Amino acid sequence: MGSITLQKVSKVFGEAKVIPSIDLEINDGEFVVFVGPSGCGKSTLLRLIAGLEDVSDGQILIDGKDVTQAAPAERGLAMVFQSYALYPHMSVRNNIAFPLKMAKMEKSAIDKKVTDAARVLNLTDYLERRPSQLSGGQRQRVAIGRAIVREPSAFLFDEPLSNLDAALRGTMRLEISDLHHQLKTTMVYVTHDQVEAMTMADKIVVLNRGNIEQVGSPLELYKSPRNLFVAGFIGSPHMNFVDGAYAQSKSAKTAGIRPEHLILSKDSGLWTGTVKVAEHLGADTFLHLDVDGIGQVTARAGGEFGAQYGDRVYLTPDEAKLHRFDDKGIALRA
């Protein structure tokens, strides 16, 4: 129970068409990530689903029922906000219990649910504290707890990890993924971080200027991006785009090759480049090169590949992993 369907949904703020028209199908139990650069409309789209913004045109269906005009609380969804939006004057217990209290549930039933949620989220020792006495990760878990107890048909996450430090973000990513496997509830997750999208999603929706650029599993998007935007957005570091003679020789306007698909050598290769910056991460080395006749190129080498500023190296693109795009930026399939 928790499929969401958007039919020709659009959103207009005054003159600005934030979302021109979107059709999207989110299946029950799926972990869907909306990803895109800031200002692409991903948060707006989530808020439209939540009911916190009015739809300008189109329909939103949850479990086949039209909820376009329904109030947020009537949609049976729970949302985790970027700022967590905990109620500062209530204890953790009361924060988690709040939606149940609003639903006029019995006191004993509320207590049981809150205790269960606290156990799942490791919050049992903190139930009597105020949000201001908790760390960022704990607040995040309280916000999730408040969402869980309602047993919603779907969870909505609005950039929930962006206020955490890098290490905690990694941990919370695992916890949310784990939670999804336990609860098997639909989750819709908004982020600008493509690493979060790649690691957590069953299905990624890439958005750009209010339009869906591509929908697919993480590996699908990685292996066969539909256009230049998706190709450039998914993958870290970004894909290299090569115009000109080399692309024409592959009968394309633009050729795309990922840093990890460039074969590096110190002796011979198709292209020659000068190392500008070498980032030694241990397991990998990222080389930012100035390649003769092509320009800036990023390449990934093994951690053992010794290279320094000013070194000359040779590189050859792996033809099998090459992406080709026409003059409209659409991918050409062989």
Add this chain to the structure above:
Amino acid sequence: MATQNTKTLARLMMAPSVLLLLVWMIVPLAMTLWFSFQNYNLLDPSNVSFTGLFNYQFFYTDPAFFQSIWNTLVIVGGVLLITVIGGIAIALLLDQPIFGQGIVRILIISPFFVMPPVAALVWKNMIMNPSYGVFADISRFFGLRPIDWFAQYPLFSIVIIVAWQWLPFATLILLTALQSLDGEQKEAAEMDGANFFNRFVYLVLPHLARSITVVILIQTIFLLGVYAEILVTTNGGPGYASTNLAFLIYRTALLGYDVGGASAGGIIAVVLANIVAFFLMRAVGKNLDR
């Protein structure tokens, strides 16, 4: 102010102003205390003598004494009730996005800039006057008999006038507090199924608690000494019906020329203010922590 040096320096620099404030406060208080034990009447200023507690006994046995204390508390309580509840209501309305928001806000705040005697005179002559006041016109329009406000409900009229003056203050403070409420919290509550009433009780009111406390404390300080509004409207009457402690002291000092008796009244007023402050801090002071 981290090092010992800067601490000492800061104390030295602050010392003159602290000293000045102390003198400013201590001298009048000491003089009042001194006069309250003296038989000192301006009609006979050459004959000043020590009378012990006579002035206090005199003031205490004044038939207006207990009524004036009661009236003082009614004015403070009544005005606080009206301004806090009214202030929250108006602040909630002003928090909505409306056309001409800036002008509406200035209009709402403007009564605060009218001086108390002027405001009271406007109310007395233009609004509450039984023959040509606005309220009288309204009563007549409905075929009712106009109310002579200052004769029939003198204390209540004073409360209304003072509340009108302080409502903008409460509104302003509560509005700024309301605007600092996190929008995502409101949305979260909305998603949690809280309707407007529940959002107000569980989210807005606790958020406003601290500002309401500030409003109550600051207003109480000023409301204990309401005087101008009484002087220009009812002049304390009819009888003692609208005489509060401050006005009783004024009567004793400047109409009875009794400096000693008025000083004793002043000391009693200080004690009363401290009792009120004590209970007030116990009731709402904890909202200021954190």
